[in-house]
Amino acid sequence: MDVLSILIDWSPYIVTGIAATLGLVLIALGIGVLLGLPMALGQVYGSRPVRWVIGVYVWFFRGLPILVLLFLFWFGIFPGIGLGDVPAFFVGAVVLGLRGAAYQSQIFRGAIQSISEGQMIAARSLGMSRFVAICSVILPQAMRIALPGWSNEYPNMLTDSAVCYAIGVAELLTITSRIVAQTYLTMPIFLVSAGIFILLNYGGIKVLHGLERRIAIPGFGSGAV
Amino acid sequence: MDQIAFIFDILLPALMQGLVITLKLIVWSAPFGLALGIGVAAGRQYGGPVLSWVCKMFVFLIKGTPLLLLLFILYFGLPSIGITFTAFTASVIGFILCNGAYNSEYIRGALLSIKDGQMIAAQALGMTRAQAIRNVIMPQALRRAIPGLSNEFIYLIKYSSLAYMITVVELSGVGKNVATKYFIYTETFMVVGIVYLVLVTITTIAVNILEKRVAVPGMNRAAAAQL
Numbered sequence: 001m002d003v004l005s006i007l008i009d010w011s012p013y014i015v016t017g018i019a020a021t022l023g024l025v026l027i028a029l030g031i032g033v034l035l036g037l038p039m040a041l042g043q044v045y046g047s048r049p050v051r052w053v054i055g056v057y058v059w060f061f062r063g064l065p066i067l068v069l070l071f072l073f074w075f076g077i078f079p080g081i082g083l084g085d086v087p088a089f090f091v092g093a094v095v096l097g098l099r100g101a102a103y104q105s106q107i108f109r110g111a112i113q114s115i116s117e118g119q120m121i122a123a124r125s126l127g128m129s130r131f132v133a134i135c136s137v138i139l140p141q142a143m144r145i146a147l148p149g150w151s152n153e154y155p156n157m158l159t160d161s162a163v164c165y166a167i168g169v170a171e172l173l174t175i176t177s178r179i180v181a182q183t184y185l186t187m188p189i190f191l192v193s194a195g196i197f198i199l200l201n202y203g204g205i206k207v208l209h210g211l212e213r214r215i216a217i218p219g220f221g222s223g224a225v
Numbered sequence: 226m227d228q229i230a231f232i233f234d235i236l237l238p239a240l241m242q243g244l245v246i247t248l249k250l251i252v253w254s255a256p257f258g259l260a261l262g263i264g265v266a267a268g269r270q271y272g273g274p275v276l277s278w279v280c281k282m283f284v285f286l287i288k289g290t291p292l293l294l295l296l297f298i299l300y301f302g303l304p305s306i307g308i309t310f311t312a313f314t315a316s317v318i319g320f321i322l323c324n325g326a327y328n329s330e331y332i333r334g335a336l337l338s339i340k341d342g343q344m345i346a347a348q349a350l351g352m353t354r355a356q357a358i359r360n361v362i363m364p365q366a367l368r369r370a371i372p373g374l375s376n377e378f379i380y381l382i383k384y385s386s387l388a389y390m391i392t393v394v395e396l397s398g399v400g401k402n403v404a405t406k407y408f409i410y411t412e413t414f415m416v417v418g419i420v421y422l423v424l425v426t427i428t429t430i431a432v433n434i435l436e437k438r439v440a441v442p443g444m445n446r447a448a449a450a451q452l
Contacts (some may be wrong), residue, residue, distance in 0.1 A: 063422040065383035067390075068397050068414055075404060076411030155288065162291030166390060173294055177301075186305040190298045198289030 003188045010179050017175030018196060024093050024161040024171055029153065031097025036104030041134065043105065044112050054105070061102035066163045069095050074167040092164035092171075096157060104153060111146035112138060144215060151208040155201050162197070172196060228412055236403055236416055243399030244420060250313070250385045250395060254320035255378060261321055262328025262374075263363070269329065270336045271358060280329070287326035293387050295319045300391040316388035324381050331373030335366035368439060375432035382424050396420060 007014075039057070042050045061069070073095045078086060115138050123133035162173040176193040180186050269280035287295070300315040310318065339362050347357035367374075389398035400417035404410045 060418075060422070063383075063425045064418040065386040065397065065421055067386040068400070068418050068421065071397070071401060071404075072411065072414035072418065076414055080411055159289075159291040162293045163387065165293060173291060173297075176294070177297065180301070187298075187302045190294065190302045194286075194290045194294055194298070197291055197294065198286060201289040 003185060006183055006185060007189075007192060010183075013175055013179065014172070014196070017170065017172035018200070020089065020169065020171040020175075021158070021161055021173075022200070024089070024096060024164060024169065025154070025157045027093040028096035028100050028157055028161070031094065032100030032104040032153065032157075035098070035101035037108050039101060039105035040108030040112055043109050045130070045134070058102045058105060061099045066096075066099060066160050067166055069099055070163060070167050088164070088167045088169045089171075092161070092167060092169040096161060096164070099160075100153060100157060103156075104150065107146050107149040107153070108142065110149070111142040114145055115141050141220070144217065144220070147208075147212050147215070151205065151212065154204045154208060158197065158201055158204065228409075231407065231409060232412065232416060235407070236400075236413060239399050239403050240396060240417065240420060243394065243396040246313075246393065246395040247382075247385050247424075250316055250320065250388055250393070251382060253317045254324060254381060254385070257317075257321045258324030258328055258377075258381065259374065261325025262332050263367075265325060265329035266332035266336060267358060267363075269333055271354065284326045284329055287322055292319060292323050292384055293390055295323060296387060296391050312388070312392045315391060316385075316393050320381060320385065320388075323384070324377055327377045327380070328370075328374055331370045331377065332366060334373070335370040336362060338369060339365050365444070368436075368441070368444070371432065371436050371439075375428070378432070379425050379428055382428065383421060386421075 039054050043054050046054070064072075070092065074088065074091050078084060078091055119137055119141075120130075120133055123137045124130070128137070161171060164171055165173045165177070168174065172193060176189060180189050183189065265280045265283060268276045269284075270277070272280065296316060296319040299310060299319050300312055303310065303315075343361055343365075344354075344357055347361045348354065352360070385395060386397040388395055389401065394402065397417060400413050404413035407413075
């Protein structure tokens with residue numbers, strides 16, 4: 001009972017942590033799509049230098065631990081370019097997003113490449129420009145193929161967002177450890193926090209699976225391509 | 226050049242000490258993580274309803290919990306109920322649990338890709354279920370799981386940096402300490418990052434060699450035709 005009443009007392013604070021965690025995840029996933037999709041298109045349709053630059057970007061952001069990336073941007077790059085005053089939340093979301101873009105670009109690239117080349121040729125022979133063909137023929141199919149793989153980005157992003165603890169973003173794990181330091185209820189608080197993460201994870205995956213079913217075209221699936 | 230001197234005289238020698246700790250973390254975690262992954266995958270696939278449910282829940286819970294929170298539970302949480310680990314041991318246990326859970330998913334996928342007929346054929350030849358799993362199914366499944374497992378190994382290299390958050394001063398930790406002491410952040414973390422990139426690149430090359438070494442001639446083509 002003691003634990004429960006303490007949890008109720010602290011619940012508004014926990015809610016702010018959940019909000020910050022979800023904020024980090026949603027902003028980062030958004031940045032990831034906005035950057036990752038053009039990067040994928042660049043890697044498939046771009047010229048050689050474009051492909052090379054994107055390749056180096058992906059290699060760099062996928063090869064470094066998230067902790068090192070956060071330290072690099074928080075202590076090094078952001079202060080270095082005169083943005084030393086931006087909040088840690090902003091830096092965390094941007095770093096997670098830049099890193100997510102590297103991972104997501106590869107998911108999108110695989111999906112785009114899985115559409116047979118004949119479709120582009122057919123679209124061009126119908127008089128579409130390359131740009132129109134990509135937007136109205138290739139991408140509507142590729143994005144549906146990419147969605148299951150992309151859905152995996154959500155749980156990854158959720159668990160990675162906890163590393164933002166290291167630069168002091170007030171997300172769920174940071175809030176958790178602050179409550180532990182205040183109440184000395186170590187194990188119960190940690191377990192509740194883990195439970196919240198697992199619920200967020202589970203709920204998000206359910207939503208994404210629902211979305212997959214919603215936008216599915218009957219007869220068009222992994223078997224059709 | 227001042228920065229060059231900093232990197233070669235101060236930073237790199239310090240990072241080498243951290244690298245040793247990072248490698249120790251990986252060397253302790255990876256084999257047990259693989260063993261756990263094989264055990265959990267086999268339990269989930271071939272175990273009774275109870276064992277298979279337990280394995281499924283284990284994977285679900287570990288995958289849903291951030292690794293950093295898992296490390297906090299092991300290092301800061303467990304002492305409150307009388308179980309105390311050193312920071313290094315707690316990190317290794319955390320990495321084994323996490324690595325094992327993710328590995329088991331790849332191995333399970335590979336197990337599912339081996340046709341049922343093989344188990345039936347092995348049993349018809351007089352093997353017990355356990356013998357068939359060990360001598361027929363697993364050797365094929367593990368080969369197919371290599372790409373996934375190597376991905377997880379690379380994740381293990383990168384996530385070993387989280388040990389610093391529970392006071393194990395490994396590669397990232399040394400980098401952070403040096404950066405804070407000399408107020409040189411960007412260069413330090415870039416160099417730390419490059420060390421990780423080198424580790425990851427070496428692993429990728431090593432895995433490609435391993436995959437060719439253990440390949441059974443003709444098996445891959447058959448597998449491709451089957452898929």
